[in-house]
Amino acid sequence: MDRAILSGNEAIARGAYEAGVKVASAYPGTPSTEILENVINYKEIDASWAPNEKVALEVAIGASFGGARALACMKHVGVNVAADPLFTLSYTGVRGGLVLVVADDPEMHSSQNEQDSRNYAKFAKIPMLEPADSEECKEFTRLAFELSEEFDTPVMLRSVTRISHGKSIVTLGKRVDNLPAPALVKDAAKLVMLPGNARVRHPKVEERIVNLSLWGGTAAINRSEIRSADLGVICSGVVYQYVREILPEASILKLGMVHPLPHDLIRDFASKVKTLLVIEELDPFIEEQVKAMGLSVTGKALFSLCGELSPGRIRNALEQGGLLAKVTSAPLTVEKLPPRPPNMCPGCPHRGVFYLLNRLNAYVTGDIGCYTLGFLPPLNAMDTCVCMGASISNASGIVRSLPREEQKRVVAVIGDSTFLHTGVNSLMEMAWNQAPATVLILDNRITAMTGRQENPASGFTLNGEVAPEVNIADLCRAIGIKHVVTVDPYDLVATRAVLEAEMQRPEPSVIITDRPCCLMKGECRFEKGKILAVDQNKCTGCKACLRIGCPAIEWQPASDGKKGKAYIDPLLCTGCTVCQQLCKFDAIN
Amino acid sequence: MNDKVTNILLVGVGGQGTLLASEILSETFMLAGFDVKKSEIHGMSQRGGSVVSHVRFGREVASPTVPEGEGDVLFGFELLEAYRYLPLLHAGAKVVVNDYRIPPPSVLLGQEVYPDDLAERIRRRFPDFLLVDGLHLASEAGNPKAANTVLLGAVSKRLEIAEEHWLAALHKMVPAKALEVNIRAFQMGRVL
Ligand SMILES: Cc1ncc(C[n+]2csc(CCOP(=O)(O)OP(=O)(O)O)c2C)c(N)n1
Numbered sequence: 203m204d205r206a207i208l209s210g211n212e213a214i215a216r217g218a219y220e221a222g223v224k225v226a227s228a229y230p231g232t233p234s235t236e237i238l239e240n241v242i243n244y245k246e247i248d249a250s251w252a253p254n255e256k257v258a259l260e261v262a263i264g265a266s267f268g269g270a271r272a273l274a275c276m277k278h279v280g281v282n283v284a285a286d287p288l289f290t291l292s293y294t295g296v297r298g299g300l301v302l303v304v305a306d307d308p309e310m311h312s313s314q315n316e317q318d319s320r321n322y323a324k325f326a327k328i329p330m331l332e333p334a335d336s337e338e339c340k341e342f343t344r345l346a347f348e349l350s351e352e353f354d355t356p357v358m359l360r361s362v363t364r365i366s367h368g369k370s371i372v373t374l375g376k377r378v379d380n381l382p383a384p385a386l387v388k389d390a391a392k393l394v395m396l397p398g399n400a401r402v403r404h405p406k407v408e409e410r411i412v413n414l415s416l417w418g419g420t421a422a423i424n425r426s427e428i429r430s431a432d433l434g435v436i437c438s439g440v441v442y443q444y445v446r447e448i449l450p451e452a453s454i455l456k457l458g459m460v461h462p463l464p465h466d467l468i469r470d471f472a473s474k475v476k477t478l479l480v481i482e483e484l485d486p487f488i489e490e491q492v493k494a495m496g497l498s499v500t501g502k503a504l505f506s507l508c509g510e511l512s513p514g515r516i517r518n519a520l521e522q523g524g525l526l527a528k529v530t531s532a533p534l535t536v537e538k539l540p541p542r543p544p545n546m547c548p549g550c551p552h553r554g555v556f557y558l559l560n561r562l563n564a565y566v567t568g569d570i571g572c573y574t575l576g577f578l579p580p581l582n583a584m585d586t587c588v589c590m591g592a593s594i595s596n597a598s599g600i601v602r603s604l605p606r607e608e609q610k611r612v613v614a615v616i617g618d619s620t621f622l623h624t625g626v627n628s629l630m631e632m633a634w635n636q637a638p639a640t641v642l643i644l645d646n647r648i649t650a651m652t653g654r655q656e657n658p659a660s661g662f663t664l665n666g667e668v669a670p671e672v673n674i675a676d677l678c679r680a681i682g683i684k685h686v687v688t689v690d691p692y693d694l695v696a697t698r699a700v701l702e703a704e705m706q707r708p709e710p711s712v713i714i715t716d717r718p719c720c721l722m723k724g725e726c727r728f729e730k731g732k733i734l735a736v737d738q739n740k741c742t743g744c745k746a747c748l749r750i751g752c753p754a755i756e757w758q759p760a761s762d763g764k765k766g767k768a769y770i771d772p773l774l775c776t777g778c779t780v781c782q783q784l785c786k787f788d789a790i791n
Numbered sequence: 792m793n794d795k796v797t798n799i800l801l802v803g804v805g806g807q808g809t810l811l812a813s814e815i816l817s818e819t820f821m822l823a824g825f826d827v828k829k830s831e832i833h834g835m836s837q838r839g840g841s842v843v844s845h846v847r848f849g850r851e852v853a854s855p856t857v858p859e860g861e862g863d864v865l866f867g868f869e870l871l872e873a874y875r876y877l878p879l880l881h882a883g884a885k886v887v888v889n890d891y892r893i894p895p896p897s898v899l900l901g902q903e904v905y906p907d908d909l910a911e912r913i914r915r916r917f918p919d920f921l922l923v924d925g926l927h928l929a930s931e932a933g934n935p936k937a938a939n940t941v942l943l944g945a946v947s948k949r950l951e952i953a954e955e956h957w958l959a960a961l962h963k964m965v966p967a968k969a970l971e972v973n974i975r976a977f978q979m980g981r982v983l
Contacts, residue, residue: 207817207827232833311832335828335855368830368855369817446853514859533860534878534916539871540903542895544805544840572838580900653833748900753839756894757901766901 204374210365213336213372214303215240217343218273222378223247224298225265227258229623230652231277232312233366234305238275239655242665246377247273251655251664254590254623255280259287259302266300267393269384271347275303278319279589283624285322290395291356292326293403298384299350301343305361308483308510312363314570314589316508318484323358323461327407329414330358330461331423332439336370342458344375345423353410353417360460362483364440364510415462423458426471433525434475436468436488436499441481447513448520463491472497477525479504483511546575548754549730549776551691551717552644555615556583557750557780558698559642562705564613567600567639569593569625571617572650572719580751584615591616591624598628598637610705612639619649619657622672626681632710633682640704641683641712644691645674646719647727654721678712685711692717694783720776731777734770740789741767747781747790755781796849797950798857802876803868804893805837808939811964812866813844815943818960820848823952830855841872843879865917866946868939869893870909877916885949886917889925889942921945921983928979934969937976944980954981 208216214237218226226249228238241249252258255276265272276284281304288302304322307313323330331346333339339361346357391399418424430451437445438457445454455471457463472478472492480489480501489501504523505511520526546553556576559566560583568574568584569592577584586596597614604612616625621643629641649655656662659672678686685707689697697715704711718727736747743765747755754774759766770781770790782790799816801809813829820827831844845857862880867873867888880886890910897903906912914920923945925938932941940961947957957977965973 205821207821207829236833363832364830364855367833368828370828370852370855371821371826440855443853443855447858512856512859513854517858531860534880534882536874536877539875540895540897540905542804542839542841542872542875544838545896547838575838578896653837745901751896751900753896753899756899759901 205371206374207369208336208340208372209236209367209369210333210336210339210361211236211367212240213339214275214343214359214361215243216372216374217340218301219244219247220340220375220377221299221344221347222271222381223273223347224270224384225262226250226273226275227252227261228275229253229255229258229280230649230655231280231305232652233307233361233363234275234277234280234303235652235655236366237303238664241273249664251657253658255284256287259284259291262300262302263287263291266296266298268298268386269382270298271381272298272300273303274300276305277313278304278306278317279313279315280304281319281322283590288322288356289326292328292407293395293400294393295354295406296350296356297387299347300356301346301350301359302356303359303361305363305366306484307363309363314587316484318487319358319360320460320487321485324487327411328356328358329353329459330360331458332360332460333365333458334439334442334456335365336368336372338458339365340372342423353414355410355414360439362440362510368440411462415464418459418462418464419466421459421464424464424467425456425458426467427454427456428474429453431475433477433479434471436471436478436480436492437482438488441483441511444511444513444516445481448517448526457488460488463488465495468492468495469497472499479525481505481511481516543578544575545578545751545753546572547720548752548774549720549778551646551715551720551778552576553581553750553752554694554780555642555644555691555697555715556581558694558701559583559613559615562698562701563611564705565600565611567593567596567612567614569614569616569620570651571620571644573615573617573644576615578751580749590620591628594625594628594632594641597639597641598632598635601637601639606708609638613701613705614639614641616641616643617650618643618645618647618659618674619655621674622658626677629678629683629712630681637710638708639710640701640707641710643674643712643714645714645716648719648722650719650721654719675714683710683712685709686714687711688714688716690717691715692778692780694780720778731779733772733775733777734779734782734790735772736768736770737789737791738767740787742787742789743767744786746784746786750780750784752781794850796847796852797864798862799846799864799866799946800857800862800876800879801844801846801866801868802872803842804872805840805842807868809842809844809868812939812943813846815960815964816846818964819952819956820846822956822959825849826852828852828855841875843876864946864949866942868942871895871905874909874913877913880917883919884917885919886913887921887923887942887945887949888913889938890922891925891938923980923983929976932976932979933972937969937973940973940976941980944977945983946980947977948981948983
């Protein structure tokens, strides 16, 4: 049989293919994005991006109601957006199997919070599987579709960054080909959730979770590995791998299904070991339930509620708790080094805009995307960032709390993908209630932060086919914004003039910046300009060009006590000219 | 085959190509018949931030990340980042680093200095240290963009894997038009 090294995300895509999935929908979000980007390798699946996660899940629900197997994928915070359909989907159940993949990000490698999605499974009363490597990603995805149909329930598959972006060897299988053909079927009692029908469905939901728990007691994915009788560990997902690494002798109850829990299996396991531990990342999700069963167990007393676990962190916690002999020698340390946070790319069209917002002393309600990096020094031009779409509604709220002079400083900054995700709702509110703030839509024609995915205004679908483009300016006008101006963000003078004028305006207005992301290749999207260099004779060392924080511009101190000078790395410069416009001495050409 | 798992860390700056290099390593180890796991972070840090990829191989590998302090080989694409991740290694680890500096933001702005003695500091702690002029050697091989492959060649000499598996992985992962230069770059690395 064929074997391949796949990431967790690639393996989930493969599992969806093998499970006979017909329709897949998602909104990008690290670490889940590559699932759909790999699903498009399988032509049998109709895969597409949705403008947001709620829509993605609803597309999948529609396909399931049509009788097809359907997949929806998102990052953990995406489930917040999709929570409304999810909770009622729990009541309707499915026709074709439906799996919602959610990728959590413990440690917040690329996220604004580290909420634990397992709570959603419990809250919505649906099963959740958690794979521990890529092979399980594929197998559990297949199994999730079978469970979904057998128990008439959506199934959540939970990954974490270390699983989604980890790679391991997978054995490839065949696609199932014996699924019933999708067709329209009227079944209002099941699919029309009004009080009368929902009251009938709710008891079925409760019954279902009990049955699933019983199923979990005998299912192969919940596996009791009895080794030492001294110590037993209950764990799941990637943590299982860390535990195998650090406690090779311990007995392990490896849970492949983290909700609902298999109570009898847990009791049986507990009876076979002297000390019982639960090792889990983030919330004491399993621990609390095991405690509620009346069992004596240790968990968060030893392990942090915050961040991800790692072999080393588990080892340290066990050593401190006296459960592991101290063997580790003092770790090597290195002195404090200059940090290296992420930065906007050279030529990023967002950079000049943040420079101006800083100069204009704007109070920037921010949003989520590459442009969030505008909060970093030396730009220092973002003051809030909560969740996707919040920039505009936060601005609308904040101006209501302020005197007129302060209101003028408020500028909401949002990217094109984020605007179409949920910002558009917020703009409706702002227009409707005439909140006097300025909205800056940074249209770089792509969803850059997550790795350049198409969006409804970029002109292409997930598969790269040409698609109708949302005209963002027309959309804003249609919503009721009277003042909509488009500017070139590389032109600092013009952009500054428009910003100043619109910030003065005592009513809502929208400025759209129009420049493609500098990482977009081909299709006449981004083009480099003339590569610039600093004329060392003209440079006075005033450091004005350094204020934009471009990675291509480096301060070179002089060795002889004289003033240093700026230097532009020709390999990095894209010729955007923003630094050139800041040089008063005509030294950049 | 013994049960020992070999732990490799690839460190550098987002966008430098650590991901592709870790793919080639993993492919090689699979072709050589080992179990392989790797872990890395995509997303935010790819925007010029500090990045680390973990690759592990052996008869059977559990954790996809290298347990802290157990790294056997450090494959550094940039000096400052190589230095930053030394605590992930054990005392006898092998260190191969590209002689290349990318100034981080605070250095670009003139607020901090890029330490100029990093190579000596690494050598003092890890005697099995190789500093490679990747850019120069890759230019000699025909393309400065193949610097990572020169380093890969140097790393390959420090791992007990037959050359044929490395070459097979390169053939599979490198685009045809760049293959010749990369094979040359790889061979230059192997004699270092
Ligand atoms: C609810 C939710 N879904 C997805 C994400 C992941 N995410 C972060 S930024 C972003 C989109 C950024 O695109 P855009 O607004 O166009 O800005 P750009 O990065 O292109 O500047 C996404 C999808 C998230 N943080 N929250």
